[in-house]
Amino acid sequence: MLTSRGCDDGPVRLPVLSSDCSRCSGLCCVLLPFSRDDGFGVTKGGGTPCHNLAGDDSCRIHATLRTDGWVGCTRFECFGAGQHVTQVTYAGASWREVADLGEMAAVLSVVRALHEMLLHLRTAADRAPDLVPDALVREIVALDGADPVTLLTADLDDLHERVGTVLHRASTAVRAGLGGADLARADLAGQDLRGRDLAGATLRGALLIRADLRGLRLLDTDLLGADLRDADVRGCDLASTLFLTQPQVNAAIGDATTVLPAGLDRPGHWQGRH
Numbered sequence: 020m021l022t023s024r025g026c027d028d029g030p031v032r033l034p035v036l037s038s039d040c041s042r043c044s045g046l047c048c049v050l051l052p053f054s055r056d057d058g059f060g061v062t063k064g065g066g067t068p069c070h071n072l073a074g075d076d077s078c079r080i081h082a083t084l085r086t087d088g089w090v091g092c093t094r095f096e097c098f099g100a101g102q103h104v105t106q107v108t109y110a111g112a113s114w115r116e117v118a119d120l121g122e123m124a125a126v127l128s129v130v131r132a133l134h135e136m137l138l139h140l141r142t143a144a145d146r147a148p149d150l151v152p153d154a155l156v157r158e159i160v161a162l163d164g165a166d167p168v169t170l171l172t173a174d175l176d177d178l179h180e181r182v183g184t185v186l187h188r189a190s191t192a193v194r195a196g197l198g199g200a201d202l203a204r205a206d207l208a209g210q211d212l213r214g215r216d217l218a219g220a221t222l223r224g225a226l227l228i229r230a231d232l233r234g235l236r237l238l239d240t241d242l243l244g245a246d247l248r249d250a251d252v253r254g255c256d257l258a259s260t261l262f263l264t265q266p267q268v269n270a271a272i273g274d275a276t277t278v279l280p281a282g283l284d285r286p287g288h289w290q291g292r293h
Contacts, residue, residue, distance in 0.1 A: 058091030
């Protein structure tokens with residue numbers, strides 16, 4: 020069993036894998052590039068502070084991001100990388116105090132990737148604990164706490180490949196016996212899928228942009244990397260889906276009757292939808 024850092028039970032303690040902007044210094048608003056075409060209000064380069072960033076590193080328009088044309092911000096989730104890079108990797112230093120913002124941006128990307136791997140491994144360990152090696156998790160956690168040079172010289176491709184193998188094995192074991200369809204990387208954008216039986220299916224990397232999934236029960240459905248932008252999941256039961264993340268949920272259209280897996284938050288823009 021994998022546990023969050025600060026818990027006493029379990030053999031491996033993980034970093035916090037969800038964003039806490041109060042402990043960050045606005046890294047995503049400064050270090051990452053924005054594109055108007057991707058749902059941001061402006062196009063800007065990496066290392067340039069967003070004009071909505073206040074002096075205390077809060078967002079001036081946080082409460083009205085979607086209505087102000089900043090949908091991309093509401094879809095983004097750093098998986099806790101922002102506060103980790105601020106508080107751990109750079110020992111509490113703000114981006115204002117770091118000489119090389121290019122390095123800090125690269126470190127943020129690496130740590131975000133590590134945290135996403137740990138998030139998926141935690142899901143795999145919850146559903147198929149015998150298939151997730153503690154040694155692999157410990158290796159990632161140790162790297163997560165390393166200095167910038169170690170982080171930037173790590174072989175992420177090799178790590179991704181090994182983690183991917185574990186996730187594939189866990190998914191196969193969980194979905195065994197359901198006879199689910201193999202729709203990995205399928206282009207299902209805009210399709211009405213309400214009559215489809217997607218229980219036990221693999222939708223890894225599938226394009227589900229504006230797809231209609233209303234009312235479906237996605238029992239043990241693998242959604243690793245599926246593009247759910249504007250997918251309609253109103254009334255959908257997603258509780259047992261595999262590898263669903265907060266950014267995917269944030270990008271979808273749901274309502275009060277959408278059932279989410281434990282640990283995922285219901286987006287504020289879902290409120291009031293019927």
